[in-house]
Amino acid sequence: MAENGRVGYRDIADELRQRIDSGELAPGSRVPGENELITRFGVAQATARRALDELKNEGLIVARRGAGTFVREFKPIRRTSPDRLRNWSSGLSIWKADVGTRQRTENITVDVETPPDPIAKALDLDDGARVVVRRRRYLVDGKPVQLATSFYPLALVAGSAITEINTGAGGTYARLTELGHEPTRFLEELRTRMPRESERDALELAQGTPVILIARTAFTSDNRPVEVNEMTLDSAAYVVAYNFTSSG
Amino acid sequence: MAENGRVGYRDIADELRQRIDSGELAPGSRVPGENELITRFGVAQATARRALDELKNEGLIVARRGAGTFVREFKPIRRTSPDRLRNWSSGLSIWKADVGTRQRTENITVDVETPPDPIAKALDLDDGARVVVRRRRYLVDGKPVQLATSFYPLALVAGSAITEINTGAGGTYARLTELGHEPTRFLEELRTRMPRESERDALELAQGTPVILIARTAFTSDNRPVEVNEMTLDSAAYVVAYNFTSSG
DNA sequence: CAGTGGTCTAGACCACGAT
DNA sequence: TCGTGGTCTAGACCACTGT
Numbered sequence: 001m002a003e004n005g006r007v008g009y010r011d012i013a014d015e016l017r018q019r020i021d022s023g024e025l026a027p028g029s030r031v032p033g034e035n036e037l038i039t040r041f042g043v044a045q046a047t048a049r050r051a052l053d054e055l056k057n058e059g060l061i062v063a064r065r066g067a068g069t070f071v072r073e074f075k076p077i078r079r080t081s082p083d084r085l086r087n088w089s090s091g092l093s094i095w096k097a098d099v100g101t102r103q104r105t106e107n108i109t110v111d112v113e114t115p116p117d118p119i120a121k122a123l124d125l126d127d128g129a130r131v132v133v134r135r136r137r138y139l140v141d142g143k144p145v146q147l148a149t150s151f152y153p154l155a156l157v158a159g160s161a162i163t164e165i166n167t168g169a170g171g172t173y174a175r176l177t178e179l180g181h182e183p184t185r186f187l188e189e190l191r192t193r194m195p196r197e198s199e200r201d202a203l204e205l206a207q208g209t210p211v212i213l214i215a216r217t218a219f220t221s222d223n224r225p226v227e228v229n230e231m232t233l234d235s236a237a238y239v240v241a242y243n244f245t246s247s248g
Numbered sequence: 249m250a251e252n253g254r255v256g257y258r259d260i261a262d263e264l265r266q267r268i269d270s271g272e273l274a275p276g277s278r279v280p281g282e283n284e285l286i287t288r289f290g291v292a293q294a295t296a297r298r299a300l301d302e303l304k305n306e307g308l309i310v311a312r313r314g315a316g317t318f319v320r321e322f323k324p325i326r327r328t329s330p331d332r333l334r335n336w337s338s339g340l341s342i343w344k345a346d347v348g349t350r351q352r353t354e355n356i357t358v359d360v361e362t363p364p365d366p367i368a369k370a371l372d373l374d375d376g377a378r379v380v381v382r383r384r385r386y387l388v389d390g391k392p393v394q395l396a397t398s399f400y401p402l403a404l405v406a407g408s409a410i411t412e413i414n415t416g417a418g419g420t421y422a423r424l425t426e427l428g429h430e431p432t433r434f435l436e437e438l439r440t441r442m443p444r445e446s447e448r449d450a451l452e453l454a455q456g457t458p459v460i461l462i463a464r465t466a467f468t469s470d471n472r473p474v475e476v477n478e479m480t481l482d483s484a485a486y487v488v489a490y491n492f493t494s495s496g
Numbered sequence: 497c498a499g500t501g502g503t504c505t506a507g508a509c510c511a512c513g514a515t
Numbered sequence: 516t517c518g519t520g521g522t523c524t525a526g527a528c529c530a531c532t533g534t
Contacts, residue, residue, distance in 0.1 A: 008522070017445075033500060044524045046294070049502085057305050057455075058442045065501045066532030076439065082492045094366050094437050094463035094476070118342050188490045189342050191324065192440045192458050192483040194306045197265075207305075210440050210458035210483070215342035228342070235440040235458070242436045242490045244330045256503070281519065292505045297521085313520045314513030 007041045012051035020060055020071055027073040031061050059208030059236070072206070072236075077140060079233075080241045081188060095239050104139045108165050111135075112154060119151050122217050123225050130154040132163050134172070137202065144203050145237040150229040156181055172227070173218075181226045183218035188242075190214050192235065203234045210235045255289045260299035268308055268319055275321040279309050307456035307484070320454070320484075325388060327481075328489045329436060343487050352387045356413050359383075360402060367399050370465050371473050378402040380411055382420070385450065392451050393485040398477045404429055420475070421466075429474045431466035436490075438462050440483065451482045458483045 016032070019025045032040070037048035052069060055061045063069045076095065115123070115131045123131070131151045138146040150172065152162055161168045162175050173183055195203070195211045203211070212233040217225050233240075264280070267273045280288070285296035300317060303309045311317045324343065363371070363379045371379070379399045386394040398420065400410055409416045410423050421431055443451070443459045451459070460481040465473050481488075 006523080010522095014445075035500075045526090047523060050522085052501090058444075063501060064532080065530065066499075068500065068532095081490065082494065084494075093435075094370050094465070094478075095439060122342050183494065185493050186491070187341075188492075190438065190460075190488040190490075191343060191486070192460055194456050194458065196306075197262075208442050210442065212438075212440050217342070230342075238439070240438040242329065242438075242492070243434070244436075244490070244492060245433050246330065246332075246431065254504085283519080293507090295504060298503085300520090311520060312513080313511065314518075316513095316519065 007043055007047075009043075009047050009050035009054065012037055012041055012043070012048065013054040016051065016055060017058070017060065020055075025071050027071050029071050031055075031069045031071060033068055056207040059206070062206045074236060076237055076239045077145070078239050078241060080243070081186070082243065093239075093241075102141045104142075105136050106139065107135065107137045109133075109135045110163060110165055112163075115151055119228050119230075122215075122228050123151065123153055125153060132157055134162075140237065143237070145234045147199070147202055147232040148229060149231075150227055152176075152227055156226060176218075176226055181220050181224070183226055184221045185219040185223075187217045187219070188214055189217075190240070195232075199232055203232070205234060206236070212238060212240065214240070255291055255295075257291075257295050257298035257302065260285055260289055260291070260296065261302040264299065264303060265306070265308065268303075273319050275319050277319050279303075279317045279319060281316055304455040307454070310454045322484060324485055324487045325393070326487050326489060328491070329434070330491065341487075341489075350389045352390075353384050354387065355383065355385045357381075357383045358411060358413055360411075363399055367476050367478075370463070370476050371399065371401055373401060380405055382410075388485065391485070393482045395447070395450055395480040396477060397479075398475060400424075400475055404474060424466075424474055429468050429472070431474055432469045433467040433471070435465045435467070436462055437465075438488070443480075447480055451480070453482060454484070460486060460488065462488070 016025070025031060031052070034045060034048045034052065037043065037051065038045055041048070052061065052063065056063065060072055061069050062072050078093075111133045112130055113133050114128065115125070115133075119131070120129065125131070132154055134150045136148050137144055138148065152172070156179065157163060157175070160175050160179055162172050167175055176183060191213050192210050193213070195205055195209070199205070199211055205211070212235050214231040214233065216229040216231070218227040218229075219225050264273070273279060279300070282293055282296045282300065285291070285299065286293055289296070300309065300311065304311065308320055309317050310320050326341075359381045360378055361381050362376065363373070363381075367379070368377065373379070380402055382398040384396050385392055386396070400420070404427065405411060405423070408423050408427060410420050415423055424431060439461050440458050441461070443453055443457070447453070447459055453459070460483050462479040462481065464477040464479070466475040466477070467473050
């Protein structure tokens with residue numbers, strides 16, 4: 001309880017948070033609603049709401065209007081890099097994760113554009129050079145989990161299937177290889193923040209869910225960047241894993 | 249404006265968000281305060297607050313009581329894995345980042361404990377086996393940016409400097425190597441979520457700042473796990489980078 | 497249509513920073 | 516001391532879900 005003897009929204013949030021952490025309120029189960037909190041703690045509606053709002057922003061609960069408020073579940077899928085090491089140590093993972101069946105890709109668009117500055121810089125392009133931009137959205141079990149935008153220097157890929165919706169067997173990397181630009185080295189940079197409104201909509205994100213931004217740059221063996229892929233991941237849907245060694 | 253012709257908190261938030269995104273309100277600059285929003289939009293204080301609250305939760309602004317509300321800045325440091333490839337392609341990064349000078353470590357504690365289940369599993373330990381636990385906090389320019397907890401099987405490291413506060417030259421990995429348990433392969437698993445209250449306090453996180461959780465497992469060349477290091481990063485302070493190749 | 501969450505007004509008081 | 520953000524009450528109305 002607060003110092004002045006009055007119950008504040010933090011006190012209510014603390015109690016509920018503790019009951020969720022302890023497992024008393026299990027994932028998927030119903031959380032006491034506004035009305036119950038109002039009568040039990042003797043506070044105004046706005047105060048009860050504030051408490052629930054706090055937990056929503058912490059990603060612990062989700063509200064469904066007309067139905068109630070529920071403890072959130074975390075059932076991520078695993079994304080492993082390098083991909084060939086996917087099964088290297090799956091038995092010793094810290095977090096449980098599905099393999100992610102029933103995947104689907106949609107909304108593939110292909111455009112030719114002038115890239116934003118950071119992309120042009122990462123691709124080491126001259127001023128005004130243009131790029132092929134491929135945009136898509138990944139869904140697992142019908143739920144969108146990732147947005148991806150790939151950039152290729154137009155000078156490198158013009159006329160190839162990379163400029164088509166359907167890139168053919170092996171995808172864009174197979175086409176790059178045929179063109180003499182096989183990607184062999186990769187740099188992935190990650191950061192995390194709260195989503196913009198457009199991202200919240202496109203990924204159907206609940207309140208309190210950050211996004212993971214991954215910028216992958218692919219290099220040829222002679223160190224030329226040939227692709228930048230910017231991904232936006234629903235953080236409630238992914239565990240990202242990397243394998244590497246200490247030796248050269 | 250909302251359909252009913254009344255200005256809602258979303259409308260106010262949208263306008264401010266747009267002015268921030270466009271750069272009109274630059275990082276560090278002052279955002280219109282509650283009073284200004286109340287008079288300009290003709291709403292109640294609670295509505296103006298709700299709009300600002302929204303942007304706080306999106307990590308776009310920070311409020312300083314008594315002073316005002318300000319557009320947030322993002323000045324991350326870079327964490328690269330494998331570490332030996334730190335300078336491999338720094339010139340072609342997507343996001344600007346500092347190298348992170350003036351680092352400091354504090355709060356090192358060393359204990360012997362029975363590990364939580366996921367740790368015991370990741371270290372492939374028998375039931376009831378105990379571990380050495382090293383906890384610490386990293387600061388950059390006086391601001392805490394990372395919490396870290398490392399676990400070592402007690403059976404492997406008992407009697408070595410790994411059980412001391414000061415691990416000596418080369419740190420724990422040098423000691424593990426001397427003991428015949430040199431770590432050569434690493435698995436890093438990442439996820440992201442909103443911080444618990446204890447994490448908000450320990451990392452001095454502003455509202456709307458997620459944390460990055462990294463669980464690193466270190467293996468010897470004969471594939472025995474010898475360390476699990478659980479890290480909690482301030483997402484506003486870090487860009488995490490990984491280098492890898494497609495070949496074996 | 498009853499119950500639940502979502503938005504808003506109007507007004508009060510408190511805590512802290514800058515001046 | 517004044518202005519700013521932070522918390523709270525009391526009451527109203529709306530929107531959606533489930534029965």
